[in-house]
Amino acid sequence: MASGAELTSKEYITHHLTNWSVGEGFWTWHVDTLGWSILMGLVFLFSFRAVAKKANAGVPTKWQCAVEMVVEFINDTVKGTFHGKSAVIAPLALTIFVWVFLMNLLDLVPVDFIPYAAQMIGAAMGYDPAHVYMKIVPTTDLNMTFALAIGVFILMIGYSIKIKGIGGFIKELTTQPFNTPWLYWFNFILEVVALLAKPLSLALRLFGNLYAGELIFILIALLGVWQLPLHFPWAMFHILVITLQAFIFMVLTVVYLSMAHEHH
Amino acid sequence: MNINATLIGELIAFLVFVIACMKWVWPPIIGAIETRQQKIADGLAASDRAEQDLRLAQENAKKQLIEAKAQASALIDQAKKREAQIIDEAAVKAQAEREKILAQAKAEVEAERIRAKEELRKQVAALAVAGAERILQRSIDEAAHSDILEKLVAEL
Numbered sequence: 359m360a361s362g363a364e365l366t367s368k369e370y371i372t373h374h375l376t377n378w379s380v381g382e383g384f385w386t387w388h389v390d391t392l393g394w395s396i397l398m399g400l401v402f403l404f405s406f407r408a409v410a411k412k413a414n415a416g417v418p419t420k421w422q423c424a425v426e427m428v429v430e431f432i433n434d435t436v437k438g439t440f441h442g443k444s445a446v447i448a449p450l451a452l453t454i455f456v457w458v459f460l461m462n463l464l465d466l467v468p469v470d471f472i473p474y475a476a477q478m479i480g481a482a483m484g485y486d487p488a489h490v491y492m493k494i495v496p497t498t499d500l501n502m503t504f505a506l507a508i509g510v511f512i513l514m515i516g517y518s519i520k521i522k523g524i525g526g527f528i529k530e531l532t533t534q535p536f537n538t539p540w541l542y543w544f545n546f547i548l549e550v551v552a553l554l555a556k557p558l559s560l561a562l563r564l565f566g567n568l569y570a571g572e573l574i575f576i577l578i579a580l581l582g583v584w585q586l587p588l589h590f591p592w593a594m595f596h597i598l599v600i601t602l603q604a605f606i607f608m609v610l611t612v613v614y615l616s617m618a619h620e621h622h
Numbered sequence: 623m624n625i626n627a628t629l630i631g632e633l634i635a636f637l638v639f640v641i642a643c644m645k646w647v648w649p650p651i652i653g654a655i656e657t658r659q660q661k662i663a664d665g666l667a668a669s670d671r672a673e674q675d676l677r678l679a680q681e682n683a684k685k686q687l688i689e690a691k692a693q694a695s696a697l698i699d700q701a702k703k704r705e706a707q708i709i710d711e712a713a714v715k716a717q718a719e720r721e722k723i724l725a726q727a728k729a730e731v732e733a734e735r736i737r738a739k740e741e742l743r744k745q746v747a748a749l750a751v752a753g754a755e756r757i758l759q760r761s762i763d764e765a766a767h768s769d770i771l772e773k774l775v776a777e778l
Binding site: 377381383384385386387388391392395396399402403406407409410411413414415416418425426429430433445446448449450452453457496499500501502504505506508509 | 625626628629632637647652653655661
């Protein structure tokens with residue numbers, strides 16, 4: 359385990375689950391979350407941009423084939439769910455799917471590798487290794503998942519108002535399920551709860567799955583020599599979770615946005 | 623584990639990534655995919671069409687072959703008929719020629735016969751005259767005419 363002084367299990371777990379923070383109060387920045395997520399986003403953008411630049415209708419290269427498979431898969435999923443015309447939703451779904459997938463993928467890096475390396479670098483630079491934190495999976499940070507969910511939520515509201523108008527949107531919030539004026543206040547409470555539940559569930563689902571997975575990796579890492587037979591099956595199982603969570607986040611985004619496009 | 627300014631940072635990053643993807647990643651790739659799909663569809667349609675064309679051409683060729691065969695056999699029939707006709711005509715012509723030649727020959731023979739008869743008549747006349755002359759010689763004077771007789775004998 360990490361630093362020179364022996365840590366208790368509790369300290370070890372806490373250390374692994376603490377972000378590298380800069381700043382005070384609300385204006386605290388999680389440098390690791392920001393750094394790793396932006397790095398993954400850039401990996402996505404540049405690797406896909408490399409294909410997009412050379413994209414042609416001729417015989418594709420192998421990497422182009424792989425990228426086109428992902429793009430076509432997203433395109434099919436979006437077309438199967440969303441029946442309008444929108445230049446935003448398909449690229450949005452692609453970004454969410456690949457970005458979330460890549461960020462989740464960091465969960466498969468053995469839990470001590472990068473934090474330990476960061477501690478060594480920190481110690482070499484004269485910091486106390488016990489206070490050098492590096493939590494590399496951005497989707498185990500609520501800020502990350504809520505940022506995604508709030509982004510989607512803003513789009514939902516935006517599209518609702520754009521398609522139905524402010525009046526139509528308010529009408530949708532107040533006139534159902536009970537279409538009698540003296541129950542509008544009740545409808546409004548129900549609909550607002552339902553509306554807010556969407557981004558909340560999006561963010562918490564992704565966070566919960568990845569946080570739990572990460573925690574189990576850390577617990578396995580505490581088992582000494584027994585972690586060897588356990589880490590591998592959990593990592594294999596986790597490959598499924600990683601992909602599935604990225605896919606669910608993407609599909610639900612498309613579903614919510616297509617719901618925002620529909621008149622009731 | 624608390625919500626802080628990181629959320630704002632991530633929200634901005636999210637926005638930037640989505641816009642970048644929308645501008646520089648999605649359109650070229652999906653464009654290439656759709657163009658290729660169109661190309662493949664066109665290619666398949668063209669190959670279908672070519673196959674059908676080939677089948678049509680084969681049928682056409684077969685039909686033409688049959689037609690040509692029929693024409694050839696009709697031509698042969700016609701030629702045979704014409705041959706028989708020519709032979710018949712030739713036979714008729716030959717018959718006519720034969721008859722003509724025959725008639726001519728007959729006429730010539732007849733003319734020859736008449737001429738010979740004439741000749742014969744002339745000779746008979748001469749003979750008659752000669753006979754008469756001899757008879758006349760004997761009856762008139764043997765002695766007196768002996769020189770003539772002797773002349774005749776000498777002439778023989």
